[in-house]
Amino acid sequence: xGFDLQPTDEQQALKQTLAEFAAAVLRPAARDxxxxxxxxxxxxxxxxxxxxxxxxxEAYGGGGTFDAVTxxxxxxxxxxxxxxxxxxxxxxxxAAVVIGRAGTDEQKASHLPIFxxxxxxxxxxxxxxxxxxxxxxxxxxxxEGNLVAGxxxxxxxxxxxxxxxxxxxxxxxxxxxxxxxxxxxxxxxxEDKLGLEAAPTWVVDFDxxxxxxxxxxxxxxxxxxxxxxxxxxxxxCARASLEYAANYATEREAFGKPIGAFQGISFKIADMAIAxxxxxxxxxxxxxxxxxxxxxxxxxxxxxxxxxxxxVLCGDDGVQVLGGHGFVTDHPSEMWFRDAVTxxxxxxxxxxxxxxxxxxxx
Amino acid sequence: xxxxxxLDDTVATVRDFVHAFADQTLRPLxxxxxxxxxxxxxxxxxxxxxxxxxxxxxxxxxxxxxxxKKPIGAMVxxxxxxxxxxxxxxxxxxxxGPGLAxxxxxxxxxxxxxxxxLADIFNxxxxxxxxxxxxxxxxxxxxxxxxxxxxxxxxxxEWVLNGTKVYCTNGARADIVVVNATLDKxxxxxxxxxxxxxxxxxxxxxxxxxxxxxxxxxxxxxFALDDCRVPLxxxxxxxxxxxxxxxxxxxxxxxxxxxxxxxxxxxxxLGIGRAAYExxxxxxxxxxxxxSNFTRRNAITSKLGTMKRELDSARxxxxxxxxxxxxxxxxxxxxxxxxxxxxxxxxxCCIGAIQIMGPEGYSKEHxxxxxxxxxxxxxxxxxxxxxxxxIISRAILGRLDK
Numbered sequence: 001x002g003f004d005l006q007p008t009d010e011q012q013a014l015k016q017t018l019a020e021f022a023a024a025v026l027r028p029a030a031r032d033x034x035x036x037x038x039x040x041x042x043x044x045x046x047x048x049x050x051x052x053x054x055x056x057x058e059a060y061g062g063g064g065t066f067d068a069v070t071x072x073x074x075x076x077x078x079x080x081x082x083x084x085x086x087x088x089x090x091x092x093x094x095a096a097v098v099i100g101r102a103g104t105d106e107q108k109a110s111h112l113p114i115f116x117x118x119x120x121x122x123x124x125x126x127x128x129x130x131x132x133x134x135x136x137x138x139x140x141x142x143x144e145g146n147l148v149a150g151x152x153x154x155x156x157x158x159x160x161x162x163x164x165x166x167x168x169x170x171x172x173x174x175x176x177x178x179x180x181x182x183x184x185x186x187x188x189x190x191e192d193k194l195g196l197e198a199a200p201t202w203v204v205d206f207d208x209x210x211x212x213x214x215x216x217x218x219x220x221x222x223x224x225x226x227x228x229x230x231x232x233x234x235x236x237c238a239r240a241s242l243e244y245a246a247n248y249a250t251e252r253e254a255f256g257k258p259i260g261a262f263q264g265i266s267f268k269i270a271d272m273a274i275a276x277x278x279x280x281x282x283x284x285x286x287x288x289x290x291x292x293x294x295x296x297x298x299x300x301x302x303x304x305x306x307x308x309x310x311x312v313l314c315g316d317d318g319v320q321v322l323g324g325h326g327f328v329t330d331h332p333s334e335m336w337f338r339d340a341v342t343x344x345x346x347x348x349x350x351x352x353x354x355x356x357x358x359x360x361x362x
Numbered sequence: 363x364x365x366x367x368x369l370d371d372t373v374a375t376v377r378d379f380v381h382a383f384a385d386q387t388l389r390p391l392x393x394x395x396x397x398x399x400x401x402x403x404x405x406x407x408x409x410x411x412x413x414x415x416x417x418x419x420x421x422x423x424x425x426x427x428x429x430x431k432k433p434i435g436a437m438v439x440x441x442x443x444x445x446x447x448x449x450x451x452x453x454x455x456x457x458x459g460p461g462l463a464x465x466x467x468x469x470x471x472x473x474x475x476x477x478x479x480l481a482d483i484f485n486x487x488x489x490x491x492x493x494x495x496x497x498x499x500x501x502x503x504x505x506x507x508x509x510x511x512x513x514x515x516x517x518x519x520e521w522v523l524n525g526t527k528v529y530c531t532n533g534a535r536a537d538i539v540v541v542n543a544t545l546d547k548x549x550x551x552x553x554x555x556x557x558x559x560x561x562x563x564x565x566x567x568x569x570x571x572x573x574x575x576x577x578x579x580x581x582x583x584x585f586a587l588d589d590c591r592v593p594l595x596x597x598x599x600x601x602x603x604x605x606x607x608x609x610x611x612x613x614x615x616x617x618x619x620x621x622x623x624x625x626x627x628x629x630x631x632l633g634i635g636r637a638a639y640e641x642x643x644x645x646x647x648x649x650x651x652x653x654s655n656f657t658r659r660n661a662i663t664s665k666l667g668t669m670k671r672e673l674d675s676a677r678x679x680x681x682x683x684x685x686x687x688x689x690x691x692x693x694x695x696x697x698x699x700x701x702x703x704x705x706x707x708x709x710x711c712c713i714g715a716i717q718i719m720g721p722e723g724y725s726k727e728h729x730x731x732x733x734x735x736x737x738x739x740x741x742x743x744x745x746x747x748x749x750x751x752x753i754i755s756r757a758i759l760g761r762l763d764k
Contacts, residue, residue, distance in 0.1 A: 001366065001368065001370065001371075001430065002366060002368065002369065002370030002371075002373070002428055002430075002432055002434070003366060003367065003368065003369055003370060003373070003437060003681060003685055004364060004365060004366040004685070005365060005682055005685055006364070006365070006689075007364070007365060008364050008365075011365075069365050246758050246759060249759055249762075250759050250760065250762060257762060257763065258759075258762040260755070260759040260762045261762035261763040263748070263751070263752070263755075266751070266752070266755035266756075266759060266762075267748070267751045267755065269754075269755050269758055269759060270699075270702065270750075270751035270754035270755045270758070271702075271751070273699065273754060273758055274679070274699045274702060274703050274754070277678075277679060277682070277696075277699060278675035278676070278678055278679050278703065279675070281675065281678025281679065281681075281682060282671075282674060282675055282678060284365055284367070285367045285674075285678065288365055288366070288367045289367070301667075302670070302671045302674060305667075305671050306671055306675055349668065349671065350664060350668065351664075353667065353671065354664050354665075354666075354667025354668045354670075354671055355660075355663055355664050355667055356667070357666075357667035357670050357671055358663040358664065358665075358666040358667035358670070359663070359667075
């Protein structure tokens with residue numbers, strides 16, 4: 001008991017495994033996946049085998065689930081390899097996380113087996129709307145009984161998804177969610193977007209009957225964890241930008257010295273590192289609260305806001321430190337910057353996160 | 363061991379106790395102390411009695427272990443510092459105790475010196491308040507500690523010190539002042555050592571007391587060392603340190619001092635920022651009903667959210683640095699991260715609070731204008747934000763400028 005930041009041995013081992021996988025497999029695959037607009041099937045199967053993207057309880061044929069802190073650690077490591085591939089893998093398994101935590105036995109039995117196949121299950125958790133992207137308290141989508149109605153943006157893998165979760169408001173205005181199967185929604189168009197290009201998303205109209213998840217504390221905590229996945233990916237993205245720029249700053253020379261010897265560069269590196277570490281503390285704190293069932297929307301908004309702020313800062317300065325080399329696609333920095341700004345649509349600190357934080361105090 | 367964000371019971375108890383003290387005792391003194399530039403002697407005496415005349419940040423005295431024997435001294439330090447500064451940062455510096463003399467003596471002193479300069483002077487029931495001080499900065503040497511010009515020369519059984527020190531908190535009234543001086547200029551910072559000057563030492567001449575933007579109730583003194591003589595035993599680490607200085611370990615003592623004090627100073631900055639944030643939040647809640655100007659209300663809402671997010675982030679960095687210190691994990695980079703981030707975040711909070719409150723924000727009827735004046739120095743003393751970034755980037759990039 002008492003404040004402690006030491007991961008367990010199991011967590012350390014998992015981080016280590018994922019870090020090696022991210023460096024050896026994800027990083028080299030990133031540009032091809034971006035060009036293809038999706039993660040190659042073989043790579044998706046490889047990620048599925050690791051078992052962190054779509055964790056399913058042993059009772060339902062899976063390899064076991066993770067606490068929220070461990071899940072966030074895993075997501076950061078995968079996203080460090082490539083934010084877009086990580087976002088597709090984690091986003092594709094997110095419905096398993098939510099149903100596993102908040103579903104009834106019947107819902108679990110009905111949906112979880114999708115995620116235990118060698119081929120990764122395709123699913124989505126649809127939150128973002130045209131105006132309220134990421135703001136769980138301002139959603140227009142209605143979930144009345146089992147009836148789901150509303151337009152969602154950024155719906156991952158909508159064309160192939162076997163199951164999805166739609167998040168909206170119930171009749172009494174409370175946070176609500178329902179599982180949906182293909183047939184109760186209509187795909188409007190694919191999103192051709194700035195970043196996260198390897199994670200294909202669609203605009204989708206929902207108008208049909210789903211299967212409502214039981215409202216209450218379990219659902220809220222599960223949806224907060226789903227939200228936190230975005231923050232964890234942003235954190236991995238931020239750290240990727242930072243480390244790449246720091247490494248470059250020790251190698252590239254100007255005026256007879258490595259550019260990192262100049263404070264115009266080294267101070268940027270310091271500020272990026274501070275932002276990353278501050279974001280991780282916020283992320284772990286909220287995840288820890290989720291594990292105890294005590295997280296609030298404000299906690300998650302704060303964590304995601306800090307992670308996204310770090311990703312955008314590191315994305316920007318990550319390009320800046322490399323100068324022209326950062327702007328061209330020979331290096332990954334420009335891709336991570338675009339990924340960061342794309343992620344910031346979901347939880348822009350100023351437009352979404354901080355407003356939600358303030359609502360809780362004001 | 364596992365990730366845990368719950369404060370240890372002992373730490374939480376200290377926090378609650380200190381908060382009540384800050385709320386009931388420090389905060390009510392803030393405005394008048396700022397206007398007069400000092401606290402009445404009687405109040406300082408009272409503060410000394412209330413705080414046990416021992417100081418809050420005296421390593422030997424504070425709670426060191428939790429009930430289950432985990433080390434928590436640094437956590438107690440940062441949590442307590444945040445609450446005290448929340449009460450009032452300038453009044454806080456008037457609470458009698460060894461102040462920043464403590465970490466330098468603890469880090470560099472021999473056991474005998476810790477007893478003589480800390481326990482014997484401060485760990486006693488005394489009618490008169492007692493203070494300690496640390497003096498590093500000189501007119502020509504701030505961040506560049508290696509440029510310190512104060513000299514120490516051995517003369518028989520004494521050290522003879524010559525030089526000028528500035529911006530020394532409590533320097534004029536201190537019972538002991540720790541100063542760094544160079545034994546051998548050719549060795550640069552490796553030739554520097556700390557010396558303890560006791561009150562009344564011959565050649566210790568107090569100069570002007572600074573007039574400042576903020577923390578006006580805190581005494582910031584200049585003093586000259588004019589053939590100032592101290593006993594041979596007053597070199598921290600003992601006379602044997604002479605040999606160590608030749609081997610180049612002199613400067614590390616200075617830095618070690620800062621590694622343990624920086625998270626506490628960052629925590630004080632956090633406390634000031636939190637005071638401003640909470641004040642503006644409560645003001646807005648009572649002065650801006652839902653019916654009021656929509657645009658301004660929304661702008662204020664968003665700003666308050668940003669303030670809270672940044673303060674919580676600062677706390678995350680500070681607690682991590684303290685946790686590492688308690689667990690004997692080298693924390694130089696992390697201590698600097700907390701010190702680089704917290705004062706700037708808190709400054710943004712103070713400015714934001716003034717802007718949220720408008721004309722009442724700049725008015726001296728409220729304390730937010732004072733907190734703004736107080737917070738600025740936190741990005742300067744104990745290592746400027748820029749020096750922190752030098753330390754952080756060197757830890758990440760290595761030394762590239764050789």
